Amino acid sequence: MQVDDFDISDDDHINDPIEVADATTFSIVFSPSGKIVTHKLRVRNKAAENNPTTPNQSDYDDVFNSPDNITKNNTGLFVQDDYDQLGYDEEQSRKKFKIYDSDKLKKMNKEERYTEYLEKIKFICLNPYTGEIVKKN
Incomplete structure (x- = not known):
């Protein structure tokens, strides 16, 4: 499992401020016709x-x-996005994301952020044609 397009599959990949900044900031881009597009x-x-x-x-x-x-x-x-050293640099726009409680994430043991919290949150996916949230039953 990954958080967005970042290769976060365990706690070691989201335990320092740069990794958190990279994983918790994102952009969603729409074409003039309203479709979701992905771009750097x-x-x-x-x-x-x-x-x-x-x-x-x-x-x-x-x-x-x-x-x-x-x-x-x-x-x-x-x-x-001009501060690579802080985790704010060029990024890929998104088609899915997770909503999390930032206060809870900050208070957690950094060695358990992924396995005890982020891994358990389901992705929110967007319909690439309408931009609407895909509702799962």
Whole structure:
């Protein structure tokens, strides 16, 4: 079993912050006709600047920004995909995902995150033609 497209099949693959960041951030991309498509992508600030260091350089993007701008300048909500060393880099868009309790994951013994929690959560799959959640009976 894997968490999304990452090769997470045991606790050793999700026990450090970079692995957690990689596995818990994702994008879903739709074509103009509304179908789900998978592409390699990077999510960046609206100016599409690599590694902005001040709000001026990043056009004050209040959604995607650098770690410094988010923590020091209170500008942005999510770290853009320019920080490989933090687990935020180019990624494959998704067709399925799992919803989990982030507080529970953080409090768990990192050596048991997969076997005692993530492995037991079922994937939520998306219909590739409509983008709707596939309901399983």
